[in-house]
Amino acid sequence: MSEVVQTSRFARFDNPRNRSRQQGEKWGESQVVRGLGTRFISNCEGPHLFCPLDFLPPEREWGPPMFQFELNRLSSRSGTVAAARPKRNTPTILIAEDSRDGHEMLQVLLGLKGYSVLTAADAAGWSKSRSSVFPI
Amino acid sequence: MQQGGRSRARACSRSDFLDLESPGLDGLSVAQDLRRHSNFERVPIIILSGHDPMEHKQSAIDAGCTDYLLKPVDFEKLDEILQHVVPL
Numbered sequence: 001m002s003e004v005v006q007t008s009r010f011a012r013f014d015n016p017r018n019r020s021r022q023q024g025e026k027w028g029e030s031q032v033v034r035g036l037g038t039r040f041i042s043n044c045e046g047p048h049l050f051c052p053l054d055f056l057p058p059e060r061e062w063g064p065p066m067f068q069f070e071l072n073r074l075s076s077r078s079g080t081v082a083a084a085r086p087k088r089n090t091p092t093i094l095i096a097e098d099s100r101d102g103h104e105m106l107q108v109l110l111g112l113k114g115y116s117v118l119t120a121a122d123a124a125g126w127s128k129s130r131s132s133v134f135p136i
Numbered sequence: 137m138q139q140g141g142r143s144r145a146r147a148c149s150r151s152d153f154l155d156l157e158s159p160g161l162d163g164l165s166v167a168q169d170l171r172r173h174s175n176f177e178r179v180p181i182i183i184l185s186g187h188d189p190m191e192h193k194q195s196a197i198d199a200g201c202t203d204y205l206l207k208p209v210d211f212e213k214l215d216e217i218l219q220h221v222v223p224l
Contacts, residue, residue: 090224091222091224093222096163096166097184102184102207102209105209106209109211109214110218113218113224114224115218115222115224126166
């Protein structure tokens with residue numbers, strides 16, 4: 001049986017560019033479930049950005065929508081910011097996935113883990129990303 | 137020659153996640169195509185698919201893929217694969 005050990009509010013931004021706290025249009029909840037890490041509980045339709053308020057650096061370029069996936073590194077603010085910062089000489093992962101939710105979720109997750117991530121939704125995008133990173 | 141060596145070295149630290157069936161982008165064909173090129177010999181390629189791995193994983197491995205990840209993505213499994221093929 002999962003045990004919810006913490007519930008926090010988070011802001012939902014319909015426009016990812018408007019990510020200051022005052023511009024958050026709707027609120028949702030995140031739950032920290034023992035053994036499962038943090039889960040974001042909300043509807044996710046369209047290009048929304050979900051971000052726990054405690055982890056919202058003002059100038060950080062946050063990734064695309066995310067909800068209901070495990071983010072153990074969000075357990076502390078400093079850990080989150082450090083994990084989200086791109087590092088030099090980190091491995092690059094190219095994701096070729098047509099499902100927008102699918103590739104965006106992976107992009108955020110892998111980015112938080114410290115990887116550099118490129119995505120492509122179709123053959124043209126994949127070819128473009130590939131040639132820019134993997135010169136043939 | 138030197139440039140080719142650098143490209144290979146750079147490519148080794150990278151990884152591809154390919155959907156098995158994206159529009160105009162057949163993951164297995166792409167994997168086969170990549171493996172033909174020397175720059176991609178050692179780049180890990182992971183196939184993402186909702187198809188039963190019992191039926192499709194072997195064909196992905198035969199096409200040159202490194203691993204096969206079933207959708208929806210199991211994050212523990214994803215972590216295992218990442219630590220194995222592209223450790224930070």
